[in-house]
Each structure stands twice: as structure tokens, then as C-alpha cells.
Amino acid sequence: MIALATPYLWYTTRATGIVALILFTLVVSLGTLVANRIGGTIVGRFEINELHRSLSIVAMIFLVLHILTTVLDNYVSTGLISAFIPMTSAYKRVAITFGAVAFDLIVAVWISSLLKLRVANSTWRFIHWFSWIGFATALVHAYMSGTDARSGVGLLLVGACGGVVVLAALWRFIGRPTRAAGRTALSPLARVKAPTNKRPVSRPFASSARPTNKRGR
Numbered sequence: 001m002i003a004l005a006t007p008y009l010w011y012t013t014r015a016t017g018i019v020a021l022i023l024f025t026l027v028v029s030l031g032t033l034v035a036n037r038i039g040g041t042i043v044g045r046f047e048i049n050e051l052h053r054s055l056s057i058v059a060m061i062f063l064v065l066h067i068l069t070t071v072l073d074n075y076v077s078t079g080l081i082s083a084f085i086p087m088t089s090a091y092k093r094v095a096i097t098f099g100a101v102a103f104d105l106i107v108a109v110w111i112s113s114l115l116k117l118r119v120a121n122s123t124w125r126f127i128h129w130f131s132w133i134g135f136a137t138a139l140v141h142a143y144m145s146g147t148d149a150r151s152g153v154g155l156l157l158v159g160a161c162g163g164v165v166v167l168a169a170l171w172r173f174i175g176r177p178t179r180a181a182g183r184t185a186l187s188p189l190a191r192v193k194a195p196t197n198k199r200p201v202s203r204p205f206a207s208s209a210r211p212t213n214k215r216g217r
């Protein structure tokens with residue numbers, strides 16, 4: 001395996017780790033908005049869902065960079081295997097194990113979403129629950145293994161990410177509305193009005209100015 005000894009790899013590992021954590025916080029929070037059927041007339045559920053999906057791709061890119069720079073850096077003895085398989089890293093074994101479990105769970109969620117049309121909805125939903133555990137283990141990993149994440153601004157950031165997701169989880173499980181409050185996830189194409197052969201129904205009292213009787217009621 002190629003290994004390099006430059007401090008820039010180490011800086012990149014730390015920076016990409018923090019960025020990945022912030023992005024996963026946004027992804028999980030946006031997912032909660034979609035699940036709780038939040039969406040207005042300006043930003044609908046479809047758009048929030050699209051943002052959720054696009055950000056998950058960007059988060060995944062940062063996570064892969066985070067892992068690659070760790071593996072390539074010969075300052076730490078963490079091989080590619082340690083990114084997937086728990087307890088295989090010689091460097092910070094337990095802390096990296098939390099990262100590996102987070103990565104495995106996130107990959108499972110990702111693959112199930114790529115295959116969404118081929119798997120049963122209940123299976124997809126079940127696997128999607130893993131994202132909560134994935135996020136929690138990533139947070140523990142960040143705190144345990146981070147150089148920056150254990151003090152100052154880094155600690156504040158990790159704490160804020162955890163706080164946002166705890167609030168999102170509380171809202172998801174306690175405050176979930178029973179009925180859809182916003183517009184459902186429609187494709188933009190579905191919003192184009194389809195031509196119809198039906199004749200318009202005549203509704204004489206459809207306007208807001210309702211006819212009143214002589215007493216004005």
C-alpha cells in the first residue's frame with residue numbers, strides 16, 4: 001500500500017472529518033423534515049428531499065476523502081481494512097472502530113437507497129433507521145479520535161452537530177404529524193397540468209363572495 005509522510009494528509013484527514021460530520025448532520029436533519037412531511041408552497045417536500053439526497057452524495061465524497069487520507073498517511077497505522085472491519089486498526093483501535101461501524105451503516109443506507117425501486121419499502125425503511133445509529137457512532141468516533149474535536153471550536157462544533165441531531169430525533173419521534181402538512185414529493189414534471197377532456201364543472205357559488213340573504217348572512 002502506498003503511504004505518504006506529509007503533514008498535509010493529516011490536516012486533510014482532520015478537515016474532511018469535520019466537514020463530513022457537519023454534512024451528515026444536515027443530511028439527517030433534512031431527512032427528518034422529509035419524514036415529518038414538512039414543506040410549504042415555496043420549498044416543498046420534493047425540493048427538501050432532493051437537497052437531502054444531493055448533500056448525502058457530497059457528504060459521502062468527504063467521507064471517502066477522510067478515509068483515503070487516513071489510509072495513505074503513514075503517520076498513523078490504519079489500513080484500508082480498518083475502515084470497514086472493527087478492531088483492526090493499530091492506531092486508536094476503539095475510536096477507529098466507531099468510525100468503521102459508522103461507515104458500514106452509512107454504506108448500507110446508501111446501497112439500499114440506490115436499490116430503492118428494487119427492494120420492498122419496509123426493507124428500505126428498516127435499513128434507513130441505521131442512519132441514526134451511524135450518526136451516533138460517527139459522533140463518538142469524532143470525539144474519541146479527533147485532535148481538534150476534543151477542545152475549543154472543534155468540540156463546540158461536534159457538540160452542536162450532536163445537539164441538532166438530538167433535537168431532530170426528538171421532533172421525529174414525538175412531534176410527528178399524523179397527516180401530511182405540506183405538499184408531497186412530486187416530481188417537477190408532475191406539476192405540469194395534464195390536458196383533460198373533461199368539461200369544466202360549473203360552480204356558481206365558487207367565488208369567495210358568497211350570496212347573502214336579505215339580512216346579510
Ligand code: HEM
Nearest residue numbers: 014017018021083099100102103138142145146147148149
Ligand atoms: C461516518 C464516518 C466518519 C465520520 C463522520 C468521521 C469524522 C471524523 C471527525 C469529525 C474527526 C475529528 C477530526 C479532528 O478533530 O481533527 C475524525 C477523526 C479521525 N477519523 Fe474519522 N470519521 C468517520 C469514519 C472514519 C473511518 C472509517 C476512519 C478510518 C479509516 C476514520 C479515521 C479517522 C482518524 C485517523 C481520525 C483522527 C484524526 C486526528 O487524530 O485528528 N474516520 N473523524
